[in-house]
Amino acid sequence: MVLYRIYQVLVMIPVLLVATVLTATVTAVGSILGGGRWWGYYPAHLWARLFCLMTFVKVTVKGGENIGKDTSYVFVANHQGAYDIFAVYGYLGHNFKWMMKKSLEKIPLVGYACKKAGHVFVDNTSPAAVRRTMEVAEKQLGGGMSVVVFPEGSRSFTGKMRKFKRGAYQLAVEFGLPVVPITIDGAFEVMPRTARLPKWGHIRLTIHKPVEAPDGGHDLQSLMEGTYNVINGALPERYR
DSSP: OHHHHHHIIIIIHHHHHHHHHHHHHHHHHHHHHHOHHHHTTHHHHHHHHHHHHHTTEEEEEEOGGGOOTTSOOEEEEOOOSTHHHHHHHHHSOSOEEEEEEGGGGGSTTHHHHHHHHTOEEEOOSSHHHHHHHHHHHHHHOBTTBEEEEOTTSSOOSSSSOOOOOSHHHHHHHHHTOOEEEEEEESHHHHOOTTOSSOOOEEEEEEEOOOBOOOGGGTTHHHHHHHHHHHHHHTSOGGGO
16 A cells, blocks of 8 residues: 555646646646547546546446437436546447536636537526526537536545435426436445545446436436436445
């Protein structure tokens, strides 16, 4: 463990810091010049895999056959830790935009790159702001472009799931998109919310079968509860 920490400080952190700056720069410039559909995904896809590789984190995926590359989805996943982002970005195998907190837009360079790439910053400060968020999302979706949301809103403190928020499901209903539950297991062991540095480990992504959103949203609560139970049911007993 001591050697691993030395490696992290002397090798991993400097390399990944440079990689993050380069990825954000390439993403921003590429999105401005060539559009965010390609540049907003593939540089970050490689960046996420590099993160996992350099921290000795293995990611395995189950259920990839449940989704099609030319279909748009609303992916909803549990949020165990920071490495959820790298696991999904690097190994989901489907182009998408993140729905993220508006506060993340303030991250130097990275926030700017995300904005230019077309990721959706959620502003729920007023009904008008929510409507603008939905309009931005509508422009990005379609033609196989999807969106990934952590309905819990933030990372878990215990590895166990918390109550889901409605935003992702309202988006699915409004635009008639199927919801795909994703179970992330192992990210809490790699880097829980309270940790400053990651550990090596194994993250498992389980991509469940799509669930069609109900017409009109009258059964929104059932959709939320059903997908919550699907995600939770694929977690180890200690996290249920």
